[in-house]
Amino acid sequence: MSEPVISVRGVRKSFEDGRIVALRGMDLEVAEGEFVALVGPSGCGKSTLLHLIAALDRPDEGAIRVAGRALEEANDLSAHRAHEVGLIFQLHNLMPALTASENVQVPMFELGLPGRERRERAHALLAAVGLEGRERNRPPQLSGGERQRVAVARALANEPPILLADEPTGSLDSEAGATVLDLIERLRRERGLTVVLVTHDTGVAARADRIVTMLDGHVVGSSPNDRSAAAPTTRLAASTRVTP
Ligand SMILES: Nc1ncnc2c1ncn2[C@@H]1O[C@H](COP(=O)(O)OP(=O)(O)O)[C@@H](O)[C@H]1O
Numbered sequence: 001m002s003e004p005v006i007s008v009r010g011v012r013k014s015f016e017d018g019r020i021v022a023l024r025g026m027d028l029e030v031a032e033g034e035f036v037a038l039v040g041p042s043g044c045g046k047s048t049l050l051h052l053i054a055a056l057d058r059p060d061e062g063a064i065r066v067a068g069r070a071l072e073e074a075n076d077l078s079a080h081r082a083h084e085v086g087l088i089f090q091l092h093n094l095m096p097a098l099t100a101s102e103n104v105q106v107p108m109f110e111l112g113l114p115g116r117e118r119r120e121r122a123h124a125l126l127a128a129v130g131l132e133g134r135e136r137n138r139p140p141q142l143s144g145g146e147r148q149r150v151a152v153a154r155a156l157a158n159e160p161p162i163l164l165a166d167e168p169t170g171s172l173d174s175e176a177g178a179t180v181l182d183l184i185e186r187l188r189r190e191r192g193l194t195v196v197l198v199t200h201d202t203g204v205a206a207r208a209d210r211i212v213t214m215l216d217g218h219v220v221g222s223s224p225n226d227r228s229a230a231a232p233t234t235r236l237a238a239s240t241r242v243t244p
């Protein structure tokens with residue numbers, strides 16, 4: 001097998017001078033183009049893990065490699081954030097005063113693209129997420145599902161090979177959530193993206209290649225998701241039951 005695009009080895013991360021341990025002995029490998037659903041009870045460390053992979057924070061111990069690069073050795077983490085990973089959060093985190101187009105352009109400033117190219121790329125990205133014609137709308141003028149689609153476009157602004165999504169459908173009704181998930185799946189197929197997606201929804205997890213289950217800051221289960229198998233929900237219930 002070629003080198004995994006994401007490799008997390010023996011990672012430990014604590015907060016508040018070690019009183020809160022978010023990750024303890026966390027290991028994860030994700031292959032290029034793979035779609036991994038990350039599940040587990042609230043507080044088990046899922047968001048912390050995504051933040052470390054995105055280099056928004058550093059581990060206390062352990063090693064993280066992304067796209068062949070060891071993050072602890074990288075001296076330009078902002079380049080990593082700009083080029084390698086796109087992040088989507090549960091709440092879209094768009095800037096309310098900026099238009100949809102301007103929100104999508106924010107990550108492009110790191111690349112120093114000229115304004116015209118930024119606008120053209122934002123236009124194409126918004127079209128790809130089904131929001132052509134909404135470029136000038138600001139977040140308060142968009143529905144929850146539309147805002148989350150802008151967030152997907154923003155995450156892909158710099159064409160990163162990896163998409164990290166933290167409960168991207170968690171704040172949406174089921175129809176809007178399904179639209180956002182369809183979109184992520186389509187973009188993944190078209191662009192060969194590697195996707196790590198945190199979810200509480202077994203129906204969402206069932207669409208991944210693999211379901212990784214976390215508990216208390218580490219992995220307790222990893223099962224390939226054979227979507228051709230019958231009754232996936234039954235299998236899911238057995239393999240990924242999440243304690244309430
Ligand atoms: N910045 C932080 N400061 C203090 N504690 C934090 C911080 N971020 C996360 N935690 C704690 O770390 C643990 C794991 O959190 P998190 O990764 O957000 O879990 P999950 O996303 O699985 O719900 C929780 O106990 C949480 O309260």
Ligand SMILES: [Mg+2]
Pocket residue numbers: 046047048166
């Ligand atoms: Mg979380």
